[in-house]
Structures are given as C-alpha cells and as structure tokens.
Amino acid sequence: MNTHDVSSIPKYMQYLDRQKQVLRRAQARKGQRLQMSKSRQEILIQFMFRQLRNTPTQETSIRSSFVPPAYPPCVTSLTELKKITIQDLVLETHHRGSYLLLRAVTSPDSMTAVMAIAEDENSDVLMVQLYQQDRDLARDGRLQEGTVMIVKEPYLKLMSDGDYGVRVDHLSDIHLLLGDDYRIPVSWRRRLLATDASADDWKIQGNDAFNDSCFHLAIEYYTKALGASPTEEEARTIQLNRALALLKTHQFDAALDDLRGPESEKALFRQSQALYHLQRFRESCDVHRILAQEYPGNTAARAEFSRAIARLAEQNTGQYPFKQLLKEAARRRPPRLDRATFLGPVAVQATESCGRGLFTTKAVQAGDLLFCEKAFAYAFYDADNPQQELSLTINAETNEMTLGTQAELIAQIVQKLYRNPSFLPSFTDLYHGSYQAGEVSTIDGRPIVDTFLVGRVTALNCFGCPLTSRESYMRSLRQEEAEAKEEKFNSCGVWPVASHINHCCYSNARRSFIGDMMVVRASEDLPPGTEVRFPYKALSETQTQPLDLQHWGFQCRCVICRDLERTPKGDLTRRKRLRADLKGAYKARRKPDTAKIESILAMINETYTRPTVEVPRLSLWDPCLALSLLYMTQNQPLKAIKYALGTLESLGYVVEGACLPLTPGVPLVVKKWGYLVDSLVRCWMCLSNAFHVVAPELEAQAEGYARTTYRICVGEEETFNQTYGKHSERPDGLLVSGLAV
Structure with a gap:
C-alpha cells in the first residue's frame, strides 16, 4: 500500500526479464554435478577484487535483490543429517537430509547478503551467501576468516555471473561454531579442546567478549560456562551477565528466561527493560514498583520507571504529544519513536466475505482517533543521505518489483522474529495469500522463521509511508498540477492492527504517519459495529476503470468502481476531454474566463447520472x-x-x-x-x-x-x-x- 511498485515501468522490466533468463538457465542445469572451472586461487582473488569494488560512494545507488523460488527451512535435527562435501553437491537442488561443514577462508563481505568464501575438509572452496542476516555478523567477530559453520540441507545455485554458490535464506539453516566445538575437525581448531575449562574460565572469556562489544560471542561463552557445572551462586551471576548480553542483542524473550529466579536488583532492572522492549508496559511497571520499593536509591531505574509509565498512559488513553512526536521524527534517523500503541474503539472480527476486518466497538465521530500504532518493523529511506542505497526487490515468480526498502524490511522482520519467537504467532497470523507454511516451530533449540512466509506477509501487508504525513501534505500543496497524484514512498513498514483493515475506495477512515507511528482516524461519523475501511491504492480524478488490486487477489466493488463499470465509455472519454479543456481555460489567459470554466463544469456534471450523495463525482x-x-x-x-x-x-x-x-x-x-x-x-x-x-x-x-x-x-x-x-x-x-x- 503506497509502496513504490515499478512492475510496469519499462526501464525496470528489463531487470525482471534478465532475472527470468537467469532462472531459466539455472533450471536447465538442475541436477548436474558441480564442475569447478576456476581454481581455488582464482576464486579467492576474484572475491578479494569484489570486496575492493564494494566501497561506499557519494551517490545514491540501487541494488537488485532477487527473491528466489520459495523453499521451506530445514526441520530435521542436525543429529539426523548426513555430512556431505562440496563435491557431492548438484546444481539447483536442496540437499535434504544432509549438511555441509565449512570453514571461512576469507573475511566476509556484505551486499544484499553476507558473503564469504568457504572450504570443506577436502580444501574445495565456493562462495557462501547468507541472506536476512544481522549486518553486525560481519563486524562483531561471529563470522570472520577461520569461522567454522554448518549449512543444513544446502542449496547449490548458479549465480548470475556464472559462478557457483551456496545460498542460505533461513536463519535456522546456518550454525556458526565456536573455536572449541567438538564438531570442528582437529586441523581447523585454533587451540586444543579445553575439556577442563571451568565455569569461571568461560565466564571470564564471556566478560572479555562483552567488554569488546562482541555480545553474541559473550552469549556463547556464558552458555558454555553454564554447561560447566557452576555453583548455584556462580550460575546466577552468569545468567545475569548473559541476560545483559541478550538485551544488547535484542533477544528479550531469552533475557526474560535468564532472569527468572531470585529477584535481585540487577535481575529486576533487566527484567523491566526486557518487558519494556517487548511492549509489555504494564508488566514492566509492575516490576518497577517492586524495584522502587526494594531499591529506592537506583536513579537509573527511576528514569526507566517514568518512561514505562508514560508508555502505559499512551497505551491506555491514546493521548500523545503530537507536536513532540513531529520533532522527534524530524530529529531521529531512522525516525523510530519510543512510543506505545493505542487501540481505541475498534476490534478485529470476522467479515461476511473478506476474512477478518476491523470494526468499531462504539459510535465515533469524524476526526476521532481509532488507533495509533507503532510499527512492528520499519525501514526508512533517508533521501538526504547520499550513501544510503535503494533496493529493487524482484520477484520473478509473482512478476512484482518494488523500489525502496522492502528487502531491508523483510530482513528486519526475520531477525526480530528469530530473536523473539513470542512475536511469531501474531505476525504469521496476518494474511499471506496461498502460501503454505510449515508447522514445526523449533529445531535443535532454535526457532524456525520461514523467510518466504515473512516475505509474503510483508508483500501483502506493508505500507509505504512518508517521514510524516504533514510533510507529505505540505508537499502536495506546493504542487503546481491541480490533479492530485498518488504518492509512492521508499520507506515502508508493517503495522499489524492496520493490516486487518480491508480496502474500499470510498473509505471511512484515513491513515497518516509520524515516523514509525501510524495514526488512523475516522473520516466520517461511524455507528457501533461498522467495518473500518481505507484504500490500498488511491483513485485518480480521471479514473476510467476500477482499481487493479490483483496483488491482493480481489477486485474492488465499491460504489465508485461499480459506477465506473456502468458508465458508458463515451461519457468517460468526454469527461476526460472536458477536464483537458478546463486546464486550457485556466491557463489560456492571464485572467481565466470564469464563464467558460463554469460552462465546462456544467458539461462534466452532465456525464454523471447517480446522485452525489450515493456516488462522488x-x-x-x-x-x-x-x-x-x-x-x-x-x-x-x-x-x-x-x-x-x-x-x-x-x-x-x-x-x-x-x-x-x-x-x-x-x-x-x-x-x-x-x-x-x-x-x-x-x-x-x-x-x-x-x-x-x-x-x-x-x-x-x-x-x-x-x-x-x-x-x-x-x-x-x-x-x-x-x-x-x-x-x-x-x-x-x-x-x-x-x-x-
């Protein structure tokens, strides 16, 4: 909705055609054995040259992000998979029931994926492409030269440049191993396996990693410490440390698990923070009350308590300092606001023919706030930042292309769900068309997040949005053209409550934006039990046919679209010609001929038959x-x-x-x-x-x-x-x- 869809623009269609050719060429080689045409040294040198070329520029660039044919994540435990080597791989095939053990032999590079050249135990090499990854993966020590990884059910692809690569789209399909892991071959270990390392030894390594801001590594070391038979007191200290590292990496669900138990000052404070970031503001305030009573001297906790109280008030009352929100959105990059979601007099209910919808629970008047929702995820494009890239997301299966930040948005959502599985049910419950998702939710102690399900939900539920709607409104007032045009936006986000609103051109609600907050107000007086609707796409003043909404799988049947279908083509053509005459009448002379304009307006009016109270003109x-x-x-x-x-x-x-x-x-x-x-x-x-x-x-x-x-x-x-x-x-x-x- 209001995303920058470029599917029918000729200069972008060549990218779609090119990608289809690549897919056809790749599919023609499906099942063929891997035949390396380049030596190990040539592959390494080529990758190093790629890294040198991938440097920031001063001009905005566009990168293509190709959506591959969808495939499910691995749902088999690693203990049940068979190890294979690079030479066992065949092209364009998901090697079900198998895994690859690889070691990175280069430092990583980041483009649309995190990439590195990796070798197997036979010293054969190829590129590994990890999609939807945290960009810090290439910077915080988790993936570097020498890192050992397991790729579950690997997929060997023929890349667009003719080389080979293993592509990984699901986060749970890649396992990065620490240098002491027993599954790492002895020849790849950086040191001997520390079988006698104590819990304190591992804790010290975790503390060192934490102090170096390598929080994911710190979590791994603390986990090792907890597995090394610590005392009860040591275990509690290690859990508190790991919880702090989990907070730093936005793994709030796991942090809460570590914070169960004795309610120390640190435990309570970190618990309140985890609850806050999960937007469980009432529970956060409850913990803060205990903290304030037991540890009144904690000044940092008092400040956090005030913040939690403010969010809870917003959540309960819908009263926001909107002018302050506008200032925050103008100042922050990206403009993610520290605010709560308010759900007003509306509720999700079943509709007669459109699945679920949003309905009023009491009478509201035009202008009333229905809800104000913080984005579940939000990807911002800053036009003032010349180094920020736009992404052209190309889906050859659906023939869809969008320009903007949708690829970044998908990666954000995948990461958020993987870090905090408690969000999975509410997100995957959103409309996703005919895509069939698997039923397994965890494997090997890790959550399963189906990247392609996330992509489909995002494609059908994301909203393009301006920095603020006031900014967009002011821009529209400055336009010279009298006819309004639907604005397309490069920033986008997902707002789950808003996603339940069904389409209607003749809507009764209006959405607007302040940073990553969506504000939805009634645009007319609504009695209780009224379904709230707004347009997915806007009608133009010269519209001659109903809106094309095939992207969502339906055709609009509102009174305006039905009237367009019933209006004779001659009247539609005459209407369009008369509007052109009006433009000429306004611009023909220094002083427009108002009598002629009035006459043309009367003739346009004659092309309509139904009363305006029924169908707008x-x-x-x-x-x-x-x-x-x-x-x-x-x-x-x-x-x-x-x-x-x-x-x-x-x-x-x-x-x-x-x-x-x-x-x-x-x-x-x-x-x-x-x-x-x-x-x-x-x-x-x-x-x-x-x-x-x-x-x-x-x-x-x-x-x-x-x-x-x-x-x-x-x-x-x-x-x-x-x-x-x-x-x-x-x-x-x-x-x-x-x-x-």
Missing part, C-alpha cells in the same frame, strides 16, 4: 475548488461560497446551513461526510474566509471543519495554525480575511 471537485479560490482572489465571496459548496457536494458531502441565500441564525452542519481529499482543508478555509465577509457567524464553524479535516489528513491538529493561521507558511497562497495574499 471525482472529476468535478478539484476544478470546482480552483474556481472557488479564484473567485476569492477576485473578491467575489458569494461565488466562492457557491463553488466551495459545489466542491463538497461533488465529493458526497451533505452540508446544511450554508446554502445561498444564507439564513441568519442557522448553524453550519455537515450532515453526511463524503470522500476525503487533502485539499478539502483549503476548501473549508476558503469558506471560512468568505463567511468572514458575508456571514461572520459561520466563519468559526467552517474553520472548525477545516481543523477536523486537517486532523484526519495529517493525524494531528497541533500544527494547524502553523499551516493555515494568519502567520502560517501558507504554501498554497491561502486567502486570509477574504483577501488574496
């Missing part, structure tokens, strides 16, 4: 609004009011108390909200300024509706005066007090 609203603003510049407030109300009417709004001639004492009331567009804030402000001249009692009421509409569009109202007040930025040349600025 999307080809009318923007030229009507432009004419209303034009009349305000000409100091004709009555005509400005007429066409501002025409704008609202064309979008399905029913407004009382503003019809000309105005009736004194009758309030301005929206009886029915219609199709929402960003520019309606300008429309309401145009009405407010016109009423300032001819009906001052209605001025504030119109501005009130402008504020509500602004709140729906950008998620908050705190910046309204900054945008539309008398001392505002006014990027659209807004009118103040009936006069042109």
